Amino acid sequence: MLPRLCLVAALLAVALSQQSGFPSRFGQRFNSGRFQSRPRDRFGRPITTTTTTTTTTTTTPAEKTSEGTLLVPPIPAKCAVRPKHWKLGNHWYFFTADEPEFQELDEKTQETVGKRYDWLDARNVCRKYCMDSVSIESEEEWNMVKNNVSSRDIVYIWSSGRLCDFKGCETREDLKPLNLLGWFWSGTNVKLSTTDKTPPGWREQPWSQTGHLKKPQPDNAEFGINRTPESCLGILNGIYNDGVSFHDIACYHKKPVICEDSKVLLDYARAVSARDNLGLNIE
Numbered sequence: 697m698l699p700r701l702c703l704v705a706a707l708l709a710v711a712l713s714q715q716s717g718f719p720s721r722f723g724q725r726f727n728s729g730r731f732q733s734r735p736r737d738r739f740g741r742p743i744t745t746t747t748t749t750t751t752t753t754t755t756t757p758a759e760k761t762s763e764g765t766l767l768v769p770p771i772p773a774k775c776a777v778r779p780k781h782w783k784l785g786n787h788w789y790f791f792t793a794d795e796p797e798f799q800e801l802d803e804k805t806q807e808t809v810g811k812r813y814d815w816l817d818a819r820n821v822c823r824k825y826c827m828d829s830v831s832i833e834s835e836e837e838w839n840m841v842k843n844n845v846s847s848r849d850i851v852y853i854w855s856s857g858r859l860c861d862f863k864g865c866e867t868r869e870d871l872k873p874l875n876l877l878g879w880f881w882s883g884t885n886v887k888l889s890t891t892d893k894t895p896p897g898w899r900e901q902p903w904s905q906t907g908h909l910k911k912p913q914p915d916n917a918e919f920g921i922n923r924t925p926e927s928c929l930g931i932l933n934g935i936y937n938d939g940v941s942f943h944d945i946a947c948y949h950k951k952p953v954i955c956e957d958s959k960v961l962l963d964y965a966r967a968v969s970a971r972d973n974l975g976l977n978i979e
């Protein structure tokens with residue numbers, strides 16, 4: 697029994713140490729949200745109109761959700777029946793707005809819409825299912841997400857991308873300067889490549905070359921307005937007439953999210969299921 701308990705404890709430590717992601721050593725995987733002022737339709741579309749990486753381990757900040765909670769551990773029974781809408785490689789994905797559990801009635805239009813979450817809540821929505829907000833570590837994955845967002849006319853989603861600007865990051869010399877090298881995918885702790893260049897081996901730069909300030913992203917624009925840093929990576933669909941692209945956005949903004957399988961969380965849930973004889977089939 698003891699070894700199993702230890703295994704579960706170790707897996708839990710890993711699962712929870714992923715908090716917002718990073719800091720611990722060098723690694724390579726990394727990444728982070730924007731304000732909307734235009735009126736939106738049920739998918740959050742404006743009504744008027746129509747990376748790359750390296751690996752790391754770090755512990756994330758004690759970030760609080762709106763309910764004052766931190767990252768949640770996965771719920772094994774939910775992991776066993778998690779939504780599996782499509783697959784790339786060996787990871788399942790789903791878009792929260794496609795699941796009844798994450799829909800709500802829009803009071804104004806009386807239409808069913810996808811609920812929106814701040815960046816950390818979005819991760820927690822996914823994490824209960826042994827998933828996390830999508831991490832985009834390859835151009836293939838980027839093309840998939842881009843096609844998803846544009847073909848469905850989704851106006852924005854959260855990714856797991858986060859700027860390493862919290863406690864513990866300041867000792868990571870490899871992340872400086874922060875605006876260029878400080879981004880990572882918190883779902884996998886993989887660092888993004890430098891934000892000012894097309895990721896090695898990619899054909900295009902996923903970061904938008906424009907935004908609120910008409911400057912390339914990330915631009916930390918909201919900080920200049922209200923002192924809120926744009927520490928989270930959102931994928932916006934043409935809000936600045938810039939196609940589907942990465943933007944740094946303040947983490948409190950609310951968006952739906954694409955969830956992606958998390959190997960760490962799935963392994964943890966499988967170990968818990970084995971330890972507690974839950975008999976779950978977590979595939």
Ligand SMILES: *[C@@H]1O[C@H](CO)[C@@H](O)[C@H](O)[C@H]1NC(C)=O
Pocket residue numbers: 781782783791840843844845848
């Ligand atoms: C995303 O793209 C994949 C691969 O083309 C597809 O199978 C899936 O249905 C798409 N999902 C959404 C929400 O558009």
